[in-house]
Amino acid sequence: MDAFLRFDGVSKRFPGVKALDGVSFEAHAGKVHGLLGENGAGKSTLLKILGGQYRPDGGRLLVGGEECKFHSAADSIKAGIAVIHQELQYVPELTVAENVLLGRLPRRLGFVDHKAARRIVAERLNQIGVDLDPAARLSTLSIAQRQMVEICKAVMQDARVIAFDEPTSSLSQRESEILFRLIGELRADGRTLIYISHRLEELYRLCDACTIFRDGRKIATHPVMAEVPRARLISDMVGRDVHDIYEYREREHGPERLVVRNLHGASLSQPNSFRVRAGEVLGFFGLVGAGRSELMRLLYGADRRAAGGEVLLDGQPLAGSGPHEAIRAGLFLAPEDRKEQGIVPEASVAENINISCRRHDLLGGIFIRARREAELADRFIQRLRIKTRDRDQEIRLLSGGNQQKAILARWLAEPELKVLVLDEPTRGIDVGAKNEIYRIIHEVAAAGCAVIVVSSELPEVLGIADRILVMRDGAISGELARGDANETAVLRLALPAATQ
Numbered sequence: 001m002d003a004f005l006r007f008d009g010v011s012k013r014f015p016g017v018k019a020l021d022g023v024s025f026e027a028h029a030g031k032v033h034g035l036l037g038e039n040g041a042g043k044s045t046l047l048k049i050l051g052g053q054y055r056p057d058g059g060r061l062l063v064g065g066e067e068c069k070f071h072s073a074a075d076s077i078k079a080g081i082a083v084i085h086q087e088l089q090y091v092p093e094l095t096v097a098e099n100v101l102l103g104r105l106p107r108r109l110g111f112v113d114h115k116a117a118r119r120i121v122a123e124r125l126n127q128i129g130v131d132l133d134p135a136a137r138l139s140t141l142s143i144a145q146r147q148m149v150e151i152c153k154a155v156m157q158d159a160r161v162i163a164f165d166e167p168t169s170s171l172s173q174r175e176s177e178i179l180f181r182l183i184g185e186l187r188a189d190g191r192t193l194i195y196i197s198h199r200l201e202e203l204y205r206l207c208d209a210c211t212i213f214r215d216g217r218k219i220a221t222h223p224v225m226a227e228v229p230r231a232r233l234i235s236d237m238v239g240r241d242v243h244d245i246y247e248y249r250e251r252e253h254g255p256e257r258l259v260v261r262n263l264h265g266a267s268l269s270q271p272n273s274f275r276v277r278a279g280e281v282l283g284f285f286g287l288v289g290a291g292r293s294e295l296m297r298l299l300y301g302a303d304r305r306a307a308g309g310e311v312l313l314d315g316q317p318l319a320g321s322g323p324h325e326a327i328r329a330g331l332f333l334a335p336e337d338r339k340e341q342g343i344v345p346e347a348s349v350a351e352n353i354n355i356s357c358r359r360h361d362l363l364g365g366i367f368i369r370a371r372r373e374a375e376l377a378d379r380f381i382q383r384l385r386i387k388t389r390d391r392d393q394e395i396r397l398l399s400g401g402n403q404q405k406a407i408l409a410r411w412l413a414e415p416e417l418k419v420l421v422l423d424e425p426t427r428g429i430d431v432g433a434k435n436e437i438y439r440i441i442h443e444v445a446a447a448g449c450a451v452i453v454v455s456s457e458l459p460e461v462l463g464i465a466d467r468i469l470v471m472r473d474g475a476i477s478g479e480l481a482r483g484d485a486n487e488t489a490v491l492r493l494a495l496p497a498a499t500q
């Protein structure tokens with residue numbers, strides 16, 4: 001079978017790093033080709049070359065047997081390629097129809113024919129089974145809906161190659177299912193699909209073939225992904241064997257560290273109560289929208305104005321006056337949207353790791369303990385395998401996953417933790433670093449901290465937690481001890497009754 005898309009010895013260098021080093025592989029029409037690799041392995045760079053954003057320093061790109069030299073994103077689109085990047089590209093103030101048809105809006109007597117545009121787009125949305133109002137402004141839509149607009153745009157441009165860079169990282173389960181169905185249809189229609197993800201379950205489900213990258217090099221291409229054992233994929237990606245990524249260890253549990261009674265607030269109308277012991281890792285599972293992040297924010301003292309209920313830390317009540325009080329008491333929350341909330345893009349990796357609420361709080365932000373901070377940064381760069389030139393590199397130049405790791409390090413490095421709440425700690429993070437994060441979670445718990453891990457990834461919750469609480473529709477719907485927890489039992493508590 002002839003390859004529709006071929007990378008032939010493609011290289012790309014940035015100051016101080018070879019992002020791609022002579023990469024060759026091919027992808028076929030009517031197939032989904034997965035790209036796997038650790039954070040910083042070069043996957044997004046490859047898609048940016050495909051999308052005409054970067055020009056390769058060496059090598060060739062062939063589409064349908066023809067060599068392509070792209071000077072801009074427009075050249076790539078002209079060649080029948082659509083890349084759906086991690087950072088979606090749309091105009092928030094324009095409508096769905098205007099975004100989809102941007103540059104090709106129908107005109108009547110010289111003016112844009114908005115009615116016709118809406119009709120054309122409505123028909124196409126309908127065909128691909130997406131329920132969206134063509135007149136809605138993009139700024140009013142959810143991320144999933146915005147992504148659907150980009151896919152619709154790709155379909156309408158009649159792209160023969162559609163590439164997705166971690167498309168499910170901010171989608172709910174239901175939204176992901178819509179995306180998977182759409183990818184299935186595009187595949188059946190003979191398009192060439194490229195798919196990047198760190199979620200192995202998803203890759204096995206979707207991909208026909210895959211290529212694995214490490215440090216900018218191609219390690220292997222497997223024409224039949226289903227035949228490749230999981231352990232082989234992982235060892236190819238991280239360059240070492242990882243036998244048990246969760247590394248769960250039994251721990252002694254001490255006295256109750258955190259007691260939550262009848263906590264509720266504006267968006268959580270039902271009271272929620274639970275307890276966590278010193279040394280315990282409590283998993284919080286629920287579908288996106290179940291209310292887990294809201295509950296954690298209430299716990300932390302955010303949005304407490306409209307809240308009721310009680311939070312006790314080591315028997316002492318927290319007044320709920322805000323995060324400052326929680327931090328002083330030793331309760332920390334690493335929020336879900338760490339990147340949006342916590343990153344200082346122009347600052348270095350070391351500075352980003354060392355921005356600590358508590359340390360700044362205690363020291364007033366004026367003492368810079370340069371040596372200790374440098375040591376701490378180097379330790380986490382090494383442990384979490386943060387791919388960076390050095391600790392002084394600007395964090396914005398790191399790959400998406402490596403930025404995530406550096407920001408997460410801030411909380412994992414915190415001294416004097418009593419309660420640590422991690423909201424989706426491994427989103428967008430590669431399997432090798434996940435393994436190290438789980439190890440740190442176990443260490444932090446073994447030192448006497450109560451750890452709460454909120455996650456939408458069921459295997460993760462089942463793998464690391466001593467006990468699991470499940471949320472549904474803004475309230476805790478059940479509790480499972482580690483020994484009783486399995487996929488079916490957890491999902492039974494998480495899914496709305498009507499869908500069971």
Ligand SMILES: Nc1ncnc2c1ncn2[C@@H]1O[C@H](COP(=O)(O)OP(=O)(O)OP(=O)(O)O)[C@@H](O)[C@H]1O
Binds near residue numbers: 014015043046398
């Ligand atoms: N504009 C840039 N300037 C400097 N270095 C860059 C730039 N873009 C990427 N890099 C570097 O190139 C390497 C590859 O990055 P890339 O984003 O392709 O990785 P990735 O495999 O997509 O990672 P992730 O899984 O984290 O998204 C990284 O070391 C990154 O820091």
